Amino acid sequence: MKKLFNFIKNRKDDSQFDEEQKHGEEDKQYDEDSTKDKDSHSDENSREAKLEEIKRSQLDKKxxxxxxxxxxxxxDLDQLKTLSWNGIPSTNASFRCxxxxxxxDYQPNDQEIVSETIKRKREEYTDMIEHYFGLIGFDSVQELxxxxxxxxxxxxxxKQIKIDVYRTQPEYKIFATSQVQVMLIRILFSWTMRHPASGYVQGINDLAAPLILVFLTEHINHxxxxxxxxxxxxxxEEIDxxxxxxxxxxxxxxxxxLVDDIQDNYTELQPGVHKILNKMKKLIEQKDAEALEHLNQLDINFMDFAYRxxxxxxxxxxxxxxxxRLWDTYFAEDEGFxxxxxxxxxxxxxxxxxxxxNLAFQEAMLFLQNLPTSKxxxxxLNILIAKSYEMKQLYHYNTHLYQN
Amino acid sequence: MATRDEEVYDYLFKVVMIGDSGVGKSNLLMRYTKGDFNIESKTTIGVEFATKSIKTQDKKVIKAQIWDTAGQERYRAITNAYYRGAVGALLVYDVTSMQSFQHVANWLKELKQYADSNIVILLVGNKTDLKDKREVKKEDAAQYADQHSLAFIETSALDCSNVDLAFDRIINEIYKVISTNPQEDEDSQYSRQSDKTKTGGAQGDDSKTQGSTKASSVKQPGVKLTQNPDTKQSDKKKKKSKCCE
Known part of the structure; x- marks a missing residue:
């Protein structure tokens, strides 16, 4: 529980406290309205500035x-995990990379052998794509x-990889560049050739995208x-x-x-996904039996919405x-994924x-397939992660819960 | 229990969309239900759900619940569970991909194996806007459809052509089947149920879907096509019971 307590304590220290203060201030301002308008404005401004300062100093510490x-x-990897669990600062690209x-466990924690090991792995990869594709370039997918x-x-x-690469992270223009598309095709194809048990399965492209993005930031100016x-x-285009x-x-x-740990999500019949869905159902049965009953009444299966x-x-x-941010925690957990x-x-x-x-079948389905998480x-997100951790502490060793 | 689904309808049809990966199933559905084409659409993982109501010529309101499925073969074991209870299927291929058309036969086999025998099938050749890249002739597809007793249409989700027509057509085809076939017994496909329940079912217990026992775990085997008896009396219609069972 220590992590959770620390986490909640941290939250209390910074953001939530800030929020409460801010909301309190807003309400007050609303009540007292026009007469003290000027005062409360300047008051709030200084308070906000102060909070900003606190946040900044906390970030500096981190x-x-x-x-x-x-x-x-x-x-010290344990120390690093503890730190990363609450999110890695985005300010220095190299931290997260x-x-x-x-x-x-790709980069060794012994600094003396880092460059040599990574160099060797990168060469190994280059040899591999040379073997699969001949010469190495980033010119165009067609040429590749x-x-x-x-x-x-x-x-x-x-064929499948190509179709999917064109529609991976389409909201980012850089995923439409030949550089990123060539990279993604070669990564997914090489991965597929080395993992014949599952082969390429749609969804693996979604996992590759955040990794590419994060590692690209090491070579970008801002x-x-x-x-x-x-x-x-x-x-x-300007990156060497x-x-x-x-x-x-x-x-x-x-x-x-990453996928080594979750390979059975992608093998025939995808037993890994079913295992998680079943476990999820049992957890929800413990925490909110009424909601589960409602789903049953509507005849909605977890498969219908949670598969994705x-x-x-x-x-x-x-x-x-x-x-x-979520993956920072996943990587810091021993079995995050x-x-x-x-x-x-x-x-x-x-x-x-x-x-x-309160929702009937149709509305419930539409709601569950389009959760209002964009806002x-x-x-x-931190609260969601904390709640997940709390549940893990309660149920992780309760193995009879998961026996079918 | 309060439900906010106040929509009035006479019939509830479950329709599935199937076909190879990348032929444009999701975009067809989006064009039809939201009037939108998203060039940035992502791959469908598992199944996606959408709904739309239309009016027939004799003023009956039909609500279609449409399940859009992932096209990749690896997802077949999950998606074919959704065929059960469907009264209609849009089998989509890409007119610029001969392979996707050749695979139509496999999809028909899938339907034969997992869907009900009297499911109405509309063969849809999508992407007609890509004129220069066409590989599948319209005549060939029409002939194929004829041979296999499928309805047939060509569409473009991008330039909008025939999209509404395609969906309206399959819904009307299904409706025609019902109106020409008199009501059968309770176990038949012409059952009724309230809006609260979905027609037919996907697989039951998630755990059972791992193996090949999927079909046996299907709930509500008889419920597929739904007729709501209390036309235009919405208060009566909100009955919670699954009257068909």
Whole structure:
């Protein structure tokens, strides 16, 4: 529970407190209205400025902590996990890039061997795509595909990958650049060739996208990862191809590590997804039996709406900034993607179960497939994560709960 | 229990959209239900749900609940559970992809295996706006449809052509089937139920869908096509009971 308490304490210290103060101030201002308009305005301004300052100093502290841990000769991964669990500062691109690579066990925590190890892995990747595609370039997807004669199996995989790459993260213009599309195609195709048991399954592209985006920020001039939406095509075109191939290699290896833990989400009949859906249902039965009963009455199955939540790791329910923040916690958890994710999905459902109880079948289906999460701020997401953690603490070792 | 679904309708039809990945199923549905084409649409994972009501010539209101399915083969085991209880299927191919047309036969096989035998099928050739890239001739598809007793139409979700017509057509086809077939017994497809329940069902217990036992776990096997008896009397219509069972 320590983490949760710390977390709640932290929240109390900063954001929530800020919010309360802000709301209080707004109400007061509304009540007293015009007479004190000027006063309350200036009052609020100074208060807001103060709160801003507190937030900034807290962020500074967090940045220092990350700097300290990441500069250790042998990085203390437990310490890094504790720090990352509450979110990695977006201000320094290298924090998140290093932390994700470290927590995915791709980058070694012994600084002395980092560059050598990573270099070797990147070379290994380059050799691999050379083998699959011949020469390496980022010119155009057409050119990439014309370079290789493919077996029937390869053709089939490539066809699906190509269709999906064109519609991965379409809200970002940079995903329409030949650079990013070529990268994504090569990553997914190489991954597919190395994982014949599952092959490429739709949804894996959604997992690769946040990794590419995060690793690209290391080579962009305005590296604050909260401004990820602002990266434009020109900035991508200006990145040295040598660096692009590094981003591509890192994404490939990190995606491989990530999916290793959840491979049975993608194998025939997708047993991993079903396992999580069942567990989710049992958690909800414990926490809100009435909501579950309502779903049963409407004849709505978890499969009808939560399938995508589970298999795309909420990349469709949240925007990329939110996804990246959520994944900070997933990477910091020991079994973030294979276990903790289930609690997050359950908590997400419970967040809205009250709204659901008044809905008939059609409305409920539409609601569940289009959750109003786009308006969520950091605090909403932090609360969701805290609730998920609380549930994990309560039920994780309660194994009889999950036995079918 | 209070429900906000106050829509009045006479019939409730469950329709599925199937076909290869990337042929434009989701965009057809979006164009039809929201009047929108999203060039930025993402892949469908699992199934997506949408609904629309239309009026027939004899002024009956039909509400269509449409399930849009993921096209990739790996998702077949999940999506074919949604065929059960469907009274109509839009089988979509891409006129610029011969392969997607060749796969129509596989999709028909799927329907034969998992859907009810009298399901109404509309073959839809989408993307007619891409004139230069066309690979499937209209005549060939029409002939194929004829041979297999399918209704047939060509559409473009992008330039809007025939989209409404396609959906209206399948709904009317289904309606025609009902009106020409007199009501059968309770177990038949012409059952009625309130808005509260969905027609037919996807798989029952999620746990059962992992294996091939899917079909046996289907709830409400008899409920597919719904007629609401109390036309235009919305208060009576809000009965909660699944009258058909």
């Amino acid at each position: 940045i220092k902590k990350f700097q300290n841990v990441l500069s250790q000769k042998i990085i 290093d932390t994700w690579r470290l927590l995915l 595909l014309s370079k290789k004669e493919m077996s029937q199996y390869e053709q089939k995989a490539m 590296p604050n990862q909260d401004n990820i939406y602002e990266i434009n095509e020109k900035e991508i 191809p040598e660096l692009l191939i590094q981003v591509e290699a890192d994404t490939f290896w990190c995606l491989s590590k 939540w589970v298999s795309c790791y909420l990349t469709r329910e949240f925007n990329t900034i939110q996804t990246i 294979s276990q903790f994710h289930c609690y997050v999905c359950a908590a997400l459902f419970l967040q809205f179960s009250k709204d659901l109880k 969520w701020n950091d605090d909403d």
